Amino acid sequence: MDTSLLKGLNAEQLAAVTWPPAAALVLAGAGSGKTRVLTTRIAWLLDTEQASVHSIMAVTFTNKAAKEMQHRLGEMVPYSTRAMWLGTFHGLCHRFLRIHYQDAGLPSAFQILDSGDQLSVIKRLLKGLNIADEVLAPKSLQYFINNSKENGQRASVLSANDVAMRQLVQCYQAYDDLCQQEGLVDFAELMLRSYEVMQTHANIRLHYQQRFNHILVDEFQDTNNLQYRWLKLFAGDSAAVFAVGDDDQSIYAFRGANVGNMSALMRDFGIDAPIKLEVNYRSVGHILTAANTLIANNEQRLGKNLRLPDESANAHGEKLRFYWADTDFIEADFVVKEAKARVQEGVAFDNVAVLYRSNAQSRVLEQALFAAGVPYKIYGGLRFYERQEIKHALAYLRMAVHPQDDNAVLRIINMPPRGIGARSIEAVQAVAQDLQLSLWEALLHLATEPKNRKLIVFVELIQNLQIQAQGLDLAETVQAALNLSGLVEHYQNAKGDNQERIDNLQELISAAMAFKPDEVVLDEWASPDTETLPLVAFLSNASLEAGERQAGEGEAALQLMTVHAAKGLEFDTVFLTGLEEGLFPSDYSLQERGGLEEERRLMYVAITRARQRLYLSAAQQRLLHGQSHYAMVSRFVQEIPEDVVQALSSGLKRAQPSLKTREEPLIKAKSKQDSFAGFALGQNVRHEKFGVGVIIDASHKGEHANLKINFGKNGIKELNTQFAKLERV
Ligand code: ATP
Numbered sequence: 264m265d266t267s268l269l270k271g272l273n274a275e276q277l278a279a280v281t282w283p284p285a286a287a288l289v290l291a292g293a294g295s296g297k298t299r300v301l302t303t304r305i306a307w308l309l310d311t312e313q314a315s316v317h318s319i320m321a322v323t324f325t326n327k328a329a330k331e332m333q334h335r336l337g338e339m340v341p342y343s344t345r346a347m348w349l350g351t352f353h354g355l356c357h358r359f360l361r362i363h364y365q366d367a368g369l370p371s372a373f374q375i376l377d378s379g380d381q382l383s384v385i386k387r388l389l390k391g392l393n394i395a396d397e398v399l400a401p402k403s404l405q406y407f408i409n410n411s412k413e414n415g416q417r418a419s420v421l422s423a424n425d426v427a428m429r430q431l432v433q434c435y436q437a438y439d440d441l442c443q444q445e446g447l448v449d450f451a452e453l454m455l456r457s458y459e460v461m462q463t464h465a466n467i468r469l470h471y472q473q474r475f476n477h478i479l480v481d482e483f484q485d486t487n488n489l490q491y492r493w494l495k496l497f498a499g500d501s502a503a504v505f506a507v508g509d510d511d512q513s514i515y516a517f518r519g520a521n522v523g524n525m526s527a528l529m530r531d532f533g534i535d536a537p538i539k540l541e542v543n544y545r546s547v548g549h550i551l552t553a554a555n556t557l558i559a560n561n562e563q564r565l566g567k568n569l570r571l572p573d574e575s576a577n578a579h580g581e582k583l584r585f586y587w588a589d590t591d592f593i594e595a596d597f598v599v600k601e602a603k604a605r606v607q608e609g610v611a612f613d614n615v616a617v618l619y620r621s622n623a624q625s626r627v628l629e630q631a632l633f634a635a636g637v638p639y640k641i642y643g644g645l646r647f648y649e650r651q652e653i654k655h656a657l658a659y660l661r662m663a664v665h666p667q668d669d670n671a672v673l674r675i676i677n678m679p680p681r682g683i684g685a686r687s688i689e690a691v692q693a694v695a696q697d698l699q700l701s702l703w704e705a706l707l708h709l710a711t712e713p714k715n716r717k718l719i720v721f722v723e724l725i726q727n728l729q730i731q732a733q734g735l736d737l738a739e740t741v742q743a744a745l746n747l748s749g750l751v752e753h754y755q756n757a758k759g760d761n762q763e764r765i766d767n768l769q770e771l772i773s774a775a776m777a778f779k780p781d782e783v784v785l786d787e788w789a790s791p792d793t794e795t796l797p798l799v800a801f802l803s804n805a806s807l808e809a810g811e812r813q814a815g816e817g818e819a820a821l822q823l824m825t826v827h828a829a830k831g832l833e834f835d836t837v838f839l840t841g842l843e844e845g846l847f848p849s850d851y852s853l854q855e856r857g858g859l860e861e862e863r864r865l866m867y868v869a870i871t872r873a874r875q876r877l878y879l880s881a882a883q884q885r886l887l888h889g890q891s892h893y894a895m896v897s898r899f900v901q902e903i904p905e906d907v908v909q910a911l912s913s914g915l916k917r918a919q920p921s922l923k924t925r926e927e928p929l930i931k932a933k934s935k936q937d938s939f940a941g942f943a944l945g946q947n948v949r950h951e952k953f954g955v956g957v958i959i960d961a962s963h964k965g966e967h968a969n970l971k972i973n974f975g976k977n978g979i980k981e982l983n984t985q986f987a988k989l990e991r992v
């Protein structure tokens with residue numbers, strides 16, 4: 264045996280890695296080595312020949328984590344592990360359905376819908392059913408459908424006691440019918456469909472239950488109900504399930520994740536007690552103190568300890584750095600400047616991450632990075648493939664393999680504009696409706712009449728593409744789609760600066776060149792036609808792939824992502840941006856039961872991503888979704904003990920307020936000492952209608968004053984002290 268594998272593990276880790284082939288749950292805090300234990304266990308099982316690459320399934324939480332695990336394994340075992348079933352739940356389900364598409368009742372070229380696509384299918388469906396948005400909001404239906412699927416429920420088993428529920432259930436059914444007809448599979452469907460195949464096909468179930476004798480799951484606290492049942496089905500009676508997780512990092516309750524799965528696992532698989540790891544190897548002491556103190560504010564905890572490996576003085580490392588910017592633009596500039604300085608100090612760009620609570624916040628950061636010429640990559644949120652121009656190009660490619668896709672037809676029938684107006688499209692839809700055809704079939708039908716000149720041009724274009732696609736490799740096919748469609752030309756001639764869109768389209772060719780279909784084709788179940796369709800795999804991957812490619816492949820780049828996407832990862836330096844009330848914790852979360860505790864766990868995840876240096880930053884004024892917001896510093900910043908934080912001054916304008924005063928809402932301009940009819944800037948007041956707010960600006964108005972007050976979710980109001988009843992709080 265390669266004993267170096269086990270070197271350096273502490274006693275608890277060693278016990279976990281070499282746990283006998285029986286179920287186990289490792290329950291431990293951030294940075295305690297859970298993922299390392301899981302990866303090392305796989306290597307150890309292989310090395311000691313207790314398992315083969317074929318008999319192991321490993322589930323990670325993100326594609327990036329899967330790639331990293333693959334990479335680490337590559338360093339630990341002397342042969343390729345690419346054939347191993349290692350990936351995210353969705354990735355593995357996708358792999359499963361590609362193999363068993365016939366048993367699943369899917370066309371071989373089924374296509375994955377990301378959540379944006381799903382919403383447009385739903386909108387189209389509701390329109391077809393003549394249901395107005397006010398009667399049933401598309402987003403509500405989407406939520407209902409996904410939630411039902413995540414609970415393993417088809418429309419047919421849902422009971423409807425009232426009119427509203429009946430409508431939801433009917434629409435759910437109609438949606439599923441539509442997807443089935445068009446060969447579309449949404450994310451939740453990937454899980455549910457593969458679960459159902461396993462459940463109903465004894466031969467397939469037995470095959471996998473015999474095949475996998477080790478199933479390992481990282482980030483187990485975030486599995487939902489269906490995922491847990493899915494795991495149980497794959498495990499059967501004999502596979503050893505090895506799960507690692509941290510209840511303090513459970514951040515997907517809003518998507519149905521269920522910490523209760525930890526106790527279910529212990530009960531269902533006869534685990535007496537979880538294995539605990541209590542030493543944090545990732546972060547320096549001050550960062551650890553910040554994380555531990557913060558999370559102690561949560562009441563819903565299983566309770567764990569985390570300590571440093573040794574108590575030597577320099578183990579505390581640097582203090583956290585807090586920066587309070589006037590605006591989000593200044594905050595972004597600060598991040599860029601500091602990140603560059605950090606790189607000067609010898610830290611690679613890859614080892615520096617910028618985190619934010621919601622995707623929309625990346626734009627300002629991106630702008631600043633772009634202006635400074637700093638290479639960066641965005642993870643999570645399917646950003647690259649969500650871009651309009653990329654979706655257009657993908658729709659053309661989709662038409663090359665599966666023209667029954669009505670969504671794709673609607674997206675490109677007049678994009679670039681070719682004179683097919685709304686009327687003509689309605690006419691095509693009417694024919695499809697009358698003759699029970701897909702839009703593409705209706706088009707073929709209409710194209711037989713010479714008068715439909717414009718439709719004929721479109722049909723010929725697609726047919727041409729279909730023919731070309733058969734003789735070309737993947738990258739050439741993408742190139743052909745770009746040429747034939749005229750998309751690039753369209754953006755060249757369109758108003759405004761479209762260079763970025765054109766670059767993105769070119770980038771799609773690079774993506775195709777770099778694309779490696781996974782090992783589906785090597786699997787014993789693979790049917791010949793899956794093998795011939797790298798384009799299908801590429802399109803599916805576009806929906807699944809979370810990595811973006813602003814920076815070239817392999818080029819060192821600053822890492823940008825949401826906190827959710829950062830789970831499980833670690834970086835030398837982390838910038839935690841947008842730490843404002845209303846943003847993090849988000850307004851929305853505060854209205855949900857348990858929402859604040861979930862946000863705090865998210866903050867705990869964020870803090871514990873950093874190894875050496877952690878920046879915290881916030882902006883007083885931020886432009887978001889086209890509106891200016893004024894905010895107070897996040898309560899989470901205030902929950903971190905002051906003695907582990909250093910407040911930075913901006914050096915740009917004036918000294919930043921010290922942390923000591925940060926409980927005071929921070930405000931722009933004017934002096935806090937000034938009195939405006941007895942009120943002061945930064946003061947908290949209560950209004951009978953708008954609730955509690957903070958005074959962010961004021962001016963004298965005779966003996967009274969005009970006050971600008973931020974009432975949080977009720978918005979910013981300008982009120983006059985003469986008329987408004989304001990109470991000091
Ligand atoms: P998270 O909860 O954030 O996913 P984790 O528990 O999975 O964290 P790992 O990512 O496995 O933690 O480990 C954190 C860091 O500590 C890694 O860099 C890992 O290599 C290192 N590490 C883990 N165990 C040891 C050890 N025994 N000696 C030295 N370094 C270790």
Ligand code: MG
Pocket residue numbers: 297298299481831
């Ligand atoms: Mg981990």
